[in-house]
Amino acid sequence: MTEREDRTEHALRMGHADGTEPPGAANLAEQTDAAARTGETGGGAWLLETVAVSKRYVRDGRPLHVLDRVTLGVREGEFVSIVGPSGSGKSTLFRLIGGVERPDEGRIRIAGRDVTGRRGLISYMPQQPSLFPWLTVRQNIASALAIAGIDRKKAAALATEWLERIGMGDTAGAYPDELSGGMKQRVSFLRALLVPRDVMCLDEPFAALDALTRTRMQAWLLKQWEAHRRAVLLVTHSIEEAILLSDRIYVLGGAPATVLREIPVPLPRPRRPDMWNEPAFGRLREDILTLLGRSGERDD
Amino acid sequence: MDVRRWRRALPPVFAIAGVLLIWQASCAAFGIPAWLLPDPWSIALYMAEEAELLFGHVAFTLGLALRGMLLGVAAGVICAVLFHLLPAVRAAFSPLLVASQNIPLIALGPLLMIWFGVGILPKLILLVLVCFFPVAWSMLAGLGQSEPQLREYLAMIGASRVQAFFRLELPASLPYFFAGLKLTATYSFLTAMVAEWLGSGRGIGYFLVLQYKGFKTTGVFASIFCIVACSLALYGLAVLAESRVLGRLRMGGNRAKGGGRA
Numbered sequence: 174m175t176e177r178e179d180r181t182e183h184a185l186r187m188g189h190a191d192g193t194e195p196p197g198a199a200n201l202a203e204q205t206d207a208a209a210r211t212g213e214t215g216g217g218a219w220l221l222e223t224v225a226v227s228k229r230y231v232r233d234g235r236p237l238h239v240l241d242r243v244t245l246g247v248r249e250g251e252f253v254s255i256v257g258p259s260g261s262g263k264s265t266l267f268r269l270i271g272g273v274e275r276p277d278e279g280r281i282r283i284a285g286r287d288v289t290g291r292r293g294l295i296s297y298m299p300q301q302p303s304l305f306p307w308l309t310v311r312q313n314i315a316s317a318l319a320i321a322g323i324d325r326k327k328a329a330a331l332a333t334e335w336l337e338r339i340g341m342g343d344t345a346g347a348y349p350d351e352l353s354g355g356m357k358q359r360v361s362f363l364r365a366l367l368v369p370r371d372v373m374c375l376d377e378p379f380a381a382l383d384a385l386t387r388t389r390m391q392a393w394l395l396k397q398w399e400a401h402r403r404a405v406l407l408v409t410h411s412i413e414e415a416i417l418l419s420d421r422i423y424v425l426g427g428a429p430a431t432v433l434r435e436i437p438v439p440l441p442r443p444r445r446p447d448m449w450n451e452p453a454f455g456r457l458r459e460d461i462l463t464l465l466g467r468s469g470e471r472d473d
Numbered sequence: 474m475d476v477r478r479w480r481r482a483l484p485p486v487f488a489i490a491g492v493l494l495i496w497q498a499s500c501a502a503f504g505i506p507a508w509l510l511p512d513p514w515s516i517a518l519y520m521a522e523e524a525e526l527l528f529g530h531v532a533f534t535l536g537l538a539l540r541g542m543l544l545g546v547a548a549g550v551i552c553a554v555l556f557h558l559l560p561a562v563r564a565a566f567s568p569l570l571v572a573s574q575n576i577p578l579i580a581l582g583p584l585l586m587i588w589f590g591v592g593i594l595p596k597l598i599l600l601v602l603v604c605f606f607p608v609a610w611s612m613l614a615g616l617g618q619s620e621p622q623l624r625e626y627l628a629m630i631g632a633s634r635v636q637a638f639f640r641l642e643l644p645a646s647l648p649y650f651f652a653g654l655k656l657t658a659t660y661s662f663l664t665a666m667v668a669e670w671l672g673s674g675r676g677i678g679y680f681l682v683l684q685y686k687g688f689k690t691t692g693v694f695a696s697i698f699c700i701v702a703c704s705l706a707l708y709g710l711a712v713l714a715e716s717r718v719l720g721r722l723r724m725g726g727n728r729a730k731g732g733g734r735a
Contacts (some may be wrong), residue, residue, distance in 0.1 A: 271629040293631020303626040307644050307722035316640060320632045348723050368630065 218285065220404045221270070221295070221372040222246040226279035227429075228265055239265050241429035242279065247372055247404050254407045254415035256461060257425030263408040266425075267376050270406070271295055283371060293321070296368035300377040302357035304349040311336065311345040314364045321368045335363055339397070355386040362394065366401065375407045379414070391417060392446035399443045412461050416454055417444060424464050433464050511691040519691045520698065527680070531699050534676040538665035538707065541597055542657060545604020549653065552605060553612035553646075558638070563613075574606050578664070582671045596668035603664045607656035615649025616642050648724055651715035658711035662704045677703075 225242040239262040247253045257263055268274045270281055272292035281289045288294055304313045311332045318328035336345045341359060349357055358378055365373050378394075379387045391414055398405065398418070409415050415422050416438055424433040439453050448454055493513045499505070500512035507515060520527060552570075556563035578599065585595035619641050627637045669678030677699055684692030 267629070272631070273625075273628045292628065295629075297626070297629040299622065299626050299629070301622050303622050305623065305641070305644075307724060317630060320627070320630055320636055320640070350723060374629075 217248040217251070219246040219282070220249050220251075220284055221406060222280075222282040223266065223270065223276075224280045224282065226266070226269055226276040226281065228262070228269060228274070228276050229429075238429035240269075240276070241427075241431045243425070243430065243432055244279075245423045245432055245435070247406050249404055250402045251421065252398060252405045252407070252419045254409055254419040254422045255425050256409060256412055256415045256422055256465075257430065258465060259410055261425050261427075262430040263410075263425060264376060266430075267297075267374055267408060270374060271297060294370060296321075296365045296370040296373045298361050298365040298373065298375045298378050300380050302349065302354075302361040304357055304360060306349055309346050309348055310341070310352070310360050313349065313360060314367060317364045318367055321370070323369070331367055335367060339363060353386075354382050355390055358382065358390060359393065362397065366397070366403065371404060373403050373405045375405060377408055377410065380410070387414075388446070394418065395444055395446060412458055413449060415461075416440070416457050417446065417448060422461070424461055426465055436461070508688050508690050511694055516691055516694045516698070520695045523692075523695070527677075527695060527699055530675060530677040530680045531703060534662065534665050534669065534678060535703055537593070537596060537668065537676065538600070538661045538703075541600025541665060541668075542604050542661040542707075544597060545601040545661070546608050546654060546657060548601055549605035549608030549657075550612060550650070552609040553616060556609075556613050557616040557642070558634075570606070570609070573602065578603070578667055582668065586671045591672035595671060596665070596673070599668045599671075600661065600664050604657045604661050607660070608650065608653035611653030611656070612646050612650045615646030618649070619645035644722065647722065648719060651711070651719065655708060655711045655715065658707040659704060662700065662707055666700060 223243055223245055225244050226240055227238075227242055228240040230237045230239060243262075243266060245253070245255070255263055255266070265274075269276050272281070272288065272290050272294065275290040279289075280287050283294050304310075305316065308316060311329060314332035314336070315325070315328040318331060319325055323331070333342075333345055336342050339359065341356070341363075344352060344356065344360075349360075352360070362375075362378065365375070379390050382390060395418060407415070407418060419438050422436045422438060424436065425431070426433045436457070438457065440448055440451065497512050497514060500510060505512075511519075556567065581602070582595075582599060585598055589595040589598065623641050623645075624637065627641055632640065666676070666678035666681070669676040670682060673679045677696055681693060681696040681700075684690075684696060
């Protein structure tokens, strides 16, 4: 057995454990350290796992290895972020989790069930708001809920009720082109929040916003999440965003992308948007930057 | 209607009035006989006198054109949806359809008469053949052009093929549908008129043939004015429907895709 196969085997075994084990990020030496620290953030069953997931494409006739045995997971009520530079295969990973594509190796599991290649099991918030321009805000939300199998009337009622709840009741009948970028993303988030799925996958939801709106949206998302505590997997290239929002962070890097390290965030909850002042925040930021910098150098 | 729109309407009104005046003046100045080129005023008088007769023929042709258009548009939409959902069918039949548009109506008309007699059926078939193509082709393009972001979003939330079709592709194709509809509206009245040449006892096409065979040039011109007016009216209806529907669906900005305004 080659070393590579052995690693895969190891990762698979870890994934098969009784569900309280952290997913084995069996790529680097730091992994042991990370796994040990994960123990602190508490157990609970894995809601979403990717187990040793690999993906290769052929681009311009040349093979392109995007993901290499990526193993990570999200527990019930946990906010987990994936941080990595642009082009590190984060969006590919989401497509695999969403079932839009199948991994070449490895499995996707939700609540312990193998759901590799199955669609419609997660709720999803894309980078662009992706609201339908010919539907009102309320219809946009209701339409997504209807696709998720919720009765049409109930979907509309839910949309109205929750728009009120987040203070956007007066925009229910407005069309997306009448809203600001931040407002659109709030609608997009609410749409994802209301879809009755175990895990919310947020794909760089604030990347297209200006810096000020982005900061405000992070604070808003923090408030919303603290109130609802849904299991969230957030993909971002902003280290600060990941630290502020997450319970744990997976640092993704290299080409092909691997989990460089799994890092629990030692900041208490509830979080405040101004926590970036705290020394723990700064240290963590330095750690992740160094980690990504090192992986960057290694590629050169 | 605000002042700016009035101002935009003024130049073409002046241009048309100018042309009519020059026409009228030339007929008088050069003493052109009425059987060669009647002056606009006599044409207007003739139309007023024969209003009832003309109206009967126009109404008949308009009815034929509208029925043909309705059937043609329905066939076009069905064809576009079928081709879009079944790429194999599209690959197999699209060359045939394009070829069908190159058959000259002048040749097809008599054939349809031989096969289906002189009733309404061959005329409707001819109309459908002409009317369905712009709608089918334009809408087919539209169905394939929906926003990739929205497509990806629907895939990620697990929407089925049918859901993606009804929630994204169909609404997104509407501006293209209307572009096709406007083309069809322009052709339909002319085609209905040509269809009447294939043996009909009524309609403005029939009336036109009758007039020019008797060298009644004034009648020919009266028919031409009726035909142009009806074609424009149908086009106007299509534009109105377009702006109503697209306006409601917040797609007004896409109107440029329809080849602009008249």
